[in-house]
Amino acid sequence: MTQHNKTLGEFIINKQSEFKYSSGELSRLINSIRLAGKIVNHEVNKAGLVDILGTAGVENIQGEDQQKLDVYANEVFINTLVNREIVCGIASEEEDDFISIVGGNKKNDNKYVVLMDPLDGSSNIDVNVSVGTIFSIYRRVTPAGTPVTLEDFLQPGKQQVAAGYIVYGTSTMIVYSTGHGVNGFTLNPAIGTYYLSHPNMKFPEKGNIYSVNEGNYIHFPKGVKKYIKYCQEEEGDRPYTSRYIGSLVSDFHRNMIKGGIYIYPSTSKNPNGKLRLLYECNPMAFLAERAGGKASDGFTRILDIKPTELHQRVSFFCGNKEMVEKAEKFMRKAKKK
Numbered sequence: 001m002t003q004h005n006k007t008l009g010e011f012i013i014n015k016q017s018e019f020k021y022s023s024g025e026l027s028r029l030i031n032s033i034r035l036a037g038k039i040v041n042h043e044v045n046k047a048g049l050v051d052i053l054g055t056a057g058v059e060n061i062q063g064e065d066q067q068k069l070d071v072y073a074n075e076v077f078i079n080t081l082v083n084r085e086i087v088c089g090i091a092s093e094e095e096d097d098f099i100s101i102v103g104g105n106k107k108n109d110n111k112y113v114v115l116m117d118p119l120d121g122s123s124n125i126d127v128n129v130s131v132g133t134i135f136s137i138y139r140r141v142t143p144a145g146t147p148v149t150l151e152d153f154l155q156p157g158k159q160q161v162a163a164g165y166i167v168y169g170t171s172t173m174i175v176y177s178t179g180h181g182v183n184g185f186t187l188n189p190a191i192g193t194y195y196l197s198h199p200n201m202k203f204p205e206k207g208n209i210y211s212v213n214e215g216n217y218i219h220f221p222k223g224v225k226k227y228i229k230y231c232q233e234e235e236g237d238r239p240y241t242s243r244y245i246g247s248l249v250s251d252f253h254r255n256m257i258k259g260g261i262y263i264y265p266s267t268s269k270n271p272n273g274k275l276r277l278l279y280e281c282n283p284m285a286f287l288a289e290r291a292g293g294k295a296s297d298g299f300t301r302i303l304d305i306k307p308t309e310l311h312q313r314v315s316f317f318c319g320n321k322e323m324v325e326k327a328e329k330f331m332r333k334a335k336k337k
């Protein structure tokens with residue numbers, strides 16, 4: 001990376017003038033997320049060492065219990081956003097209910113609510129495989145200064161003001177969009193600064209990767225089974241290659257760069273799929289569309305779905321537009337029969 005690359009801080013300052021009525025609130029919010037991301041990154045990177053250091057009595061010298069990383073990440077993001085007084089409400093995959101930061105004698109006129117999956121792909125943490133954080137930002141719909149309500153969180157994804165993810169991979173990156181384009185920044189851990197490394201990210205014209213947990217194959221709907229067989233057929237640019245990490249963030253990130261489709265369909269065990277509409281699918285769908293891709297539940301655009309509950313699950317088809325459309329075609333055809 002050259003020194004001429006723009007830093008995330010500089011990028012945010014430059015972009016702020018593009019928002020006509022911006023008070024800088026959204027910029028400060030993204031700044032808080034990037035800070036929390038650095039703290040979580042530090043913890044994720046030493047995850048493998050915790051036991052080693054712990055047994056030597058080094059890590060736990062202050063009597064702090066070793067925490068599960070998803071609980072830790074949840075606390076870091078919530079504390080950072082609350083302490084910086086930057087949002088009016090937070091909903092997290094790790095919390096039963098949403099959190100209102102307005103109330104009591106605390107004055108808070110902030111406009112934005114944040115929804116997040118603080119640690120995505122947590123089953124990969126013990127085996128040194130990439131994990132991530134996903135965030136989604138909306139403008140509240142209830143009046144500023146009053147406690148937030150469920151209504152502020154149950155907005156369709158198309159109302160998102162910004163969304164993004166942090167991937168704690170071979171390097172740590174933050175990728176986000178405030179609605180214009182998708183930009184990726186890589187963390188230089190030596191100085192703790194993110195640099196613009198992936199400006200204006202777009203899915204390549206054509207994709208040849210399909211990402212799905214094929215272990216669940218027999219439980220998949222007929223349309224998905226047929227689409228998988230289509231991916232494996234020897235014809236034209238097929239067979240496609242199969243890649244599945246088991247961390248949505250990492251699978252999405254790879255597919256956006258290399259071209260591919262990610263599918264988590266309904267199964268007999270999870271009739272509405274496994275992924276969560278508000279914390280995982282909406283933000284990824286927002287990014288996918290801004291990067292020229294598409295996201296659907298197999299029939300309907302993800303961003304059009306009106307949520308009915310916080311932890312709602314949904315089937316998810318996301319990636320290169322053409323590939324998602326093809327999969328939808330298989331879904332429709334199987335449904336008709």
Ligand code: AHG
Binds near residue numbers: 213
């Ligand atoms: P989380 O760690 O936040 O619970 O999310 C895990 C999700 C997602 O990241 C991943 O794509 C999917 O679960 C993997 O599920 P399977 O193990 O069922 O394939």
Ligand code: MN
Binds near residue numbers: 117120248
């Ligand atoms: Mn997740």
Ligand code: MN
Binds near residue numbers: 070093121
């Ligand atoms: Mn999670």
